[in-house]
Amino acid sequence: MTKSIRVLIWIGIALLGAIALGTIALRRGEQINAMWLVVAAFCTYALGYRFYSKFISAKVLALDARRATPAERLDDGRDFVPTNKWVVFGHHFAAIAGPGPLVGPVLAAQFGYLPGTLWILVGAVFGGCVQDFVILLFSVRRDGKSLTEMARDEIGRVGGFVAYAAVISIIVILLAVASLIVVNALKASPWGVFTIAMTIPIALLMGFYLRHLRPGKVLEVSFLGFVLVMLAIWGGQWVSRNPMIASWFTLTAPALAIIIILYGFAASALPVWLLLAPRDYLSTFVKLGTIALLALGIVALHPTLQMPPLTRFVDGSGPIFAGKIFPFAFITIACGAISGFHSLISSGTTPKLIRRELETRMVGYGAMMCESMVAILATIAACVLSPGTYFAINSPAGVVGQSPDAAASTITGWGFPVSAAGMHSLAQAVGEQTLFNRTGGAPAFAVGMAHIFSSSLGGQAVMAIWYHFAIMFEALFILTVLDAGTRVGRFMVQDALSHLWKPLGRTGWYPSILATSALIVAAWGTFLWQGVKDPLGGINSLWPLFGISNQLLAAVALCVATTIIVKMGKARYSFVTLIPLAWLVAVTFTASWEKMFDSNPRIGFLAHARKLASSPSSHETSRLIFNDRLDAVVTGVLVCMVALVLLESGFLWARVISGRLQARTKESPFVLTQFAVEEQG
Amino acid sequence: MTQLRQMVGTIVEALREIFDESAYSRFLAHHGTSSSPSAYAAFLREQEQIKARRPKCC
Secondary structure (H helix, E strand, C coil): CCHHHHHHHHHHHHHHHHHHHHHHHCCCCCCCCCCCHHHHHHHHHHHHHHHHHHHHHHHHHHCCCCEEHHHHCCCCCCCCCCCCCHHHHHHHHHHCCCCCCHHHHHHHHCCCHHHHHHHHHHHHHHHHCCCHHHHHHHHHHCCCCCCHHHHHHHHCHHHHHHHHHHHHHHHHHHHHHHHHHHHHCCCCCCCHHHHHHHHHHHHHHHHHHHHHHHHHHHHHHHHHHHHHHHHHHHHHHHHHHHHHHHHCCCCHHHHHHHHHHHHHHHHCCCCCHHHHHHHHHHHHHHHHHHHHHHHHHHHHHHCCEEEECCCCHHCCCCCCCCCHHHHHHHHEEEECCHHHHHHHHHHHCCCHCCCCCHHHHHHHHHHHHHHHHHHHHHHHHHHHCHHHHHHCCCCCHHCCCCCCCHHHHHHHHHCCCCHHHHHHHHHCCCCCCCCCCCCCCCHHHHHHHHHHHHCCCHHHHHHHHHHHHHHHHHHHHEEEEEEEEEEEEHHHHHHHHHHHHHHHHHCCHHHHHHHHHHHHHHHHHHHHHHHHHHHCCCCHHHHHHHHEEEEHHHHHHHHHHHHHHHHHHCCHHHHHHHHHHHHHHHHHHHHHHHHHHHCCCCCCCCHHHHHHCCCCCCCCHHHHHHHHHHHHHHHHHHHHHHHHHHHHHHHHHHHCCCCCCCCCCCCCCECCCCHHHHHHH | CCHHHHHHHHHHHHHHHHHHHHHHHHHHHHHCCCCHHHHHHHHHHHHHHHHHCCEEEE
């Protein structure tokens, strides 16, 4: 292809992207087709990958095809293995794509489809993709070191400690939020509870099959597990229609919370082969298949978005979570735009598999682009619902009223018509008793997904099956994060405690396993219990807390990246990480301030505590007041820790740029790659 | 046809890598042993130390 044709193609993509973005941003008072979002996303990612990531590769990072990666130099056939780039891409994507990009955009749709869509596109291209890419490359150049090790080596001891503390905090808050989403999706839902409960014996069967019948045949057994899960979904319908059996599986939120806490403890303490690994395989199988199916469904159906571009809730009075677009839209959507958690994976297993330095661009930048696309699909799934239905599902009873009629009346009063009878019909169509007050994002996403699937395949008759497939998909997804996260947290606590007493660090010593599992489960269980008991729906306060901690971790990762770029003598290019860092600091620090000190009790933790303190005292209110104060303290501590890293880094940058400090990065020495030698030979 | 075969091959390889089948093959090759319940149990023990520490994103 000649250069002029290539230039024309890129001009065409740029024009198409501009038209799509213009349509999304400027149309007012008329509905638009969801395909505009898909086209805008495709063009934005294509341009970002072709030009911006190329610029970063060439000018900022100077990727070197001749330099051997740790996978080649340290190849041990276990951790360090030179692997095909597409295989690493799949591996990396499977690790970074969790439920976050599905739930965050659904919640943020309360502002309309426009703010979330723009943030997902801009945040990913200039923030999230850049973070994942540069951290991956810097880890590759440091023998696959983790983010916390790089922070300690390149910034200093404070940086290392804060990164460690931020990781522990984010894991705890993430697990609480994830489990709360599952509770909200499954409460009073016998069909959902039955299907999810069935995944446990299915996972145990898979574990036994893998270990004793067909050792190592994971794809085979995952397919078998997938078929059994489909049967469990089908069986759930029968359970929900049988009054006696349905009553066994109809659980309240506190009961579900206790079961999930016990499950988390069991998953952390049991041998990994028995439950954790088979569930992981099963969930990966379902995850990859469902995302592909959702993308195909949207393209095939190309539905119209019912949600307006901007709703009245941009003023901060939103029922799902209170607060204005800035900073809360940028806190609510984390994983689809930028997620600090990804930096742990970019500096975890992935750098140990990369075969050539040049491949970090496709794996780091490219995989995050795909995750961002998943967030766009989630936005579409939420916005194809009528706004009245969307708000009826997602608004907590504390805001819209306890009874269906009261909730319908409140929401209709906002200008989004919905009726109790219509919601009842919808609930019946999806096999639920009610869809009012199903906060957390998962049920709304499931209804949107069922709407898209049933319109493409099977019609209204199978809407209930698709809805429960979506619920099962999300819950399975989240429970996998929950059990793996609890285990990772347990190892981190064991590592830390081993400095106090060596035996506590032994991962095979049961007293230590039980004690540290209990510690980590108690940490996230406290927040979960708080979320379940919170009359405003829990997700109100916990999701922003999760967003803040995740984005603060991203700030630490971008701080490490900026420090390395400055120490490489490329301060003039440090804007690639400095601009997203500055934006995240502005967003997270503002959000933290508002969450702690805003006078609106729906936003500020302390204002909420004061409001509760002025009401009649009871054991319940005392606990809620304690929870609010705990949330405020956790937020404050996280912000102070990140401020310390910023200060330490800032002083370091100033000393390096002014020439007062001879910068020296801790890169591994250059070794010529054997692959290049083979190519030349 | 060759390109299609290559593409399918890469997808299968990616799935095998994601689902740890390749890791198990490498383990068997590394230890010069064939697949058996005891070899798979040893592989899982080794994996527990590595894999259970991998964070998964939200």
